[in-house]
Amino acid sequence: xxxxxxxxxxxxxxxxxxxxxxxxxxxxxxxxxxxxxxxxxxxxxxxxxxxxxxxxxxxxxxxxxxxxxxxxxxxxxxxxxxxxxxxxxxxxxxxxxxxxxxxxxxxxxxxxxxxxxxxxxxxxxxxxxxxxxxxxxxxxxxxxxxxxxxxxxxxxxxxxxxxxxxxxxxxxxxxxxxxxxxxxxxxxxxxxxxxxxxxxxxxxxxxxxxxxxxxxxxxxxxxxxxxxxxxxxxxxxxxxxxxxxxxxxxxxxxxxxxxxxxxxxxxxxxxxxxxxxxxxxxxxxxxxxxxxxxxxxxxxxxxxxxxxxxxxxxxxxxxxxxxxxxxxxxxxxxxxxxxxxxxxxxxxxxxxxxxxxxxxxxxxxxxxxxxxxxxxxxxxxxxxxxxxxxxxxxxxxxxxxxxxxxxx
Ligand code: AMP
Ligand code: MG
Numbered sequence: 292x293x294x295x296x297x298x299x300x301x302x303x304x305x306x307x308x309x310x311x312x313x314x315x316x317x318x319x320x321x322x323x324x325x326x327x328x329x330x331x332x333x334x335x336x337x338x339x340x341x342x343x344x345x346x347x348x349x350x351x352x353x354x355x356x357x358x359x360x361x362x363x364x365x366x367x368x369x370x371x372x373x374x375x376x377x378x379x380x381x382x383x384x385x386x387x388x389x390x391x392x393x394x395x396x397x398x399x400x401x402x403x404x405x406x407x408x409x410x411x412x413x414x415x416x417x418x419x420x421x422x423x424x425x426x427x428x429x430x431x432x433x434x435x436x437x438x439x440x441x442x443x444x445x446x447x448x449x450x451x452x453x454x455x456x457x458x459x460x461x462x463x464x465x466x467x468x469x470x471x472x473x474x475x476x477x478x479x480x481x482x483x484x485x486x487x488x489x490x491x492x493x494x495x496x497x498x499x500x501x502x503x504x505x506x507x508x509x510x511x512x513x514x515x516x517x518x519x520x521x522x523x524x525x526x527x528x529x530x531x532x533x534x535x536x537x538x539x540x541x542x543x544x545x546x547x548x549x550x551x552x553x554x555x556x557x558x559x560x561x562x563x564x565x566x567x568x569x570x571x572x573x574x575x576x577x578x579x580x581x582x583x584x585x586x587x588x589x590x591x592x593x594x595x596x597x598x599x600x601x602x603x604x605x606x607x608x609x610x611x612x613x614x615x616x617x618x619x620x621x622x623x624x625x626x627x628x629x630x631x632x633x634x635x636x637x638x639x640x641x642x643x644x645x646x647x648x649x650x651x652x653x654x655x656x657x658x659x660x661x662x663x664x665x666x667x668x669x670x671x672x673x674x675x676x677x678x679x680x681x682x683x684x685x686x687x688x689x690x691x692x693x694x695x696x697x698x699x
Contacts, residue, residue: 330429477493532578
């Protein structure tokens with residue numbers, strides 16, 4: 292059996308990076324920057340007020356009760372040009388440029404206005420509530436490095452620095468199909484005896500959509516001719532092929548055999564549980580991931596081997612999910628010979644204590660227990676038991692809202 296690290300390294304060793312394209316900022320969530328992004332200007336570009344209030348000279352407001360003559364008004368979007376001299380103030384709105392001569396802002400709540408005179412109630416330290424040019428982002432600095440995967444927070448910054456069409460890695464085009472004579476479309480109202488609904492394809496499709504462009508090739512039956520045809524079609528126009536089912540030891544598990552006939556196959560027993568059988572290979576140079584058919588196995592194999600690969604092809608610097616530490620809420624049993632991914636739900640208890648409890652049955656067909664989980668307790672090879680109360684590593688595969696607020 293291949294350790295997971297070796298399997299991941301072997302997959303990455305077979306992949307090539309994709310080219311670059313530019314995209315509209317609004318379409319760039321989840322994409323990976325192909326170049327460093329530099330700030331051509333300082334952000335903010337000019338010193339401005341952090342408050343609605345009065346722009347003054349700090350020397351005038353060292354004592355409470357200063358009386359200053361108001362000589363003008365500066366709104367956000369106005370041109371700089373006003374001047375604050377000793378003994379005077381300019382009324383100013385948040386975001387308006389600092390008038391020449393002013394170095395301090397007094398918020399409006401700390402003032403009393405009578406006609407053209409403003410009384411500054413407290414003493415105000417020089418520099419208060421002024422946002423200096425470059426205080427957010429210095430001019431010329433690298434705001435994000437190549438390889439950053441874009442989140443809405445990054446997108447706000449890119450907008451601020453004027454990177455309206457960022458250069459990103461092209462997304463891999465992934466041909467996806469399910470294999471199995473037993474599979475029926477999810478919309479099937481009445482299953483024939485022996486049939487099940489194809490849950491893998493839609494699950495994998497939605498997971499793929501976060502990191503790639505999906506080409507949905509449907510369901511292919513356990514028939515060598517049909518599979519050959521599907522493989523041939525999938526190669527055209529795709530960068531990666533992902534299938535589920537047909538890679539284990541059954542008489543009708545043709546995927547691995549046909550991949551071997553048409554291309555190259557590396558079949559591995561990866562030392563993980565679930566998802567031990569896993570076929571990886573190439574078909575006319577296109578990397579091919581043959582995931583196991585059991586839904587939880589397909590999910591685990593996707594998370595551990597496919598998703599990181601698709602992100603790495605885009606040059607992403609970080610490709611693996613976060614791991615955190617939690618306390619086992621009850622005992623967690625595992626296979627001593629394999630790295631086991633136990634489906635657990637997490638509960639945040641008082642003072643940040645995170646407690647992980649198996650979310651249900653751990654059979655590789657038990658999709659409901661997967662859906663009830665927030666992550667995997669990752670139990671290393673050599674351990675077969677985590678006792679209740681012991682620490683355990685958790686790999687988060689989702690980041691759910693965990694606290695409630697009721698509507699009025
Ligand atoms: P296989 O890997 O083809 O031997 O399938 C292993 C198990 O997973 C069998 O119980 C299959 O019925 C089931 N299975 C295979 N493909 C799917 C699918 N697309 N959706 C749900 N279950 C599947
Ligand atoms: Mg099958």
